[in-house]
Amino acid sequence: MTGVWALLGALAVAGAIGVLLKVREGRISRAKDSIDLPAPVRDLLAPGVTLVQLSTTFCAPCRHAKVVLRDLADHTDGLTHAELDVTNLPDVTTRLGVMRTPTTLALTSDGTEVLRVGGVPKRDSLLAALRPHLP
Amino acid sequence: MPKDSPVDPRGPRFSAWMTTVILAIVLLTGWWRLLAAQTVLFAMCAFISLKLNPWGHVYRYAIQPRLTPTTEREEAAPLRFAQGVGFVFALIGTLGYATGLTTLGMVATGLALVAALLNAALGLCLGCEMYLVLRRYVPALARPQ
Incomplete structure (x- = not known):
């Protein structure tokens, strides 16, 4: 009988995490207080605004984020990915x-830092948030 | 460690559903030998090759031919990493059930089921996204490229 409860508990936890992550996915958050940028990040900065995407080898959604951001940067003046x-x-x-x-x-x-986005960004809301900072 | 080629992303989703079902059976019955078998399967996929996954073969022969072909491919590295995370939880679960620490067995199996279900239903790999956090606490994950 305990097994049934354990299974129901696991299903509930999975549901909660799923909903939470769906809600948070691509959410734009305010910049952290000014930090001293690490050199590997500083080296990537270009004129205008640079979208620095942090990825790992083990990250599947990073590929989707790359597609979205590269396309956005290609079509927006003053934006680099x-x-x-x-x-x-x-x-x-x-x-x-x-x-x-x-x-x-x-x-x-x-x-x-102007803003940061966790997860795969949503193209339109990201562009709207970046507008005031673009030339 | 040999490198696997990129795969049709629907294959791993199918595998994740099968894993979810197996872990659910383990939770309902407490049949730890089944969990031990799943642990071995996780280990083979994570440490040897994804090609050893029997569900991958079932997918290729029985399901893929019925679906519209896709050019989308998913890199193998995140998938193998996920199998490694599954292996750790399944191993703890097996040890828990086998030594009479049933609660430990249930919690570990339940956590593995949460990860497998999120992967199956949403295509989400919790371990992959949280790699940075995992790495901070498990330095052994860091390896030279």
Whole structure:
């Protein structure tokens, strides 16, 4: 009988996590307070706004995020997309306070963080949020 | 470790459903030998090759021919990593049931079932997204490329 309850519990937990992640997926959050950018990230900055996408080898949705962001950057003036594989750069993610991949940081050319997105970004809402910072 | 080629993403989803069913049977019956078999299967896929997964063969011969072909491919590395995470939980679960620590067995099996179900239903790989966190606490995951 306990097994039945364990199974129901597991199903409930899976449902809760699924709903939570669906709601949070692609959500745009405010930038963290100014942090000293790690060198591998700073090296990627371009004029205008750079979308720095943090990925790992083990991350399947990172590929989808790449498709969305690359397309957005190709069609938007002053927006660049760069991907950084952080599989072997734990110090970078710790310093940036990033827990999951893909996470995308929008950074200006002087390294100021404008916003960040967890999960696969939603193209339209991301563009709307970036508008005030684009030339 | 040999490298697997990218796969049709619907194959792993089918495997995840089968894994979910097996883990549900284990929870309902407490049949730890079945969980032990699942543990071995996880280990073979994670540490040797995804080609050893029997559900992959079932998918290829019985299901794939009935579906519209897709050019979409998924990299093998995240899939194998997920199998490794499954292996750890299934191993703890097996040890728990086999040594009489039934609660431990149930909790570990339940967590493995949560991960398998999320993978099957939503295509979501919890272990892969949380790799950064896992790595922070399990330094052995870090390996040179």
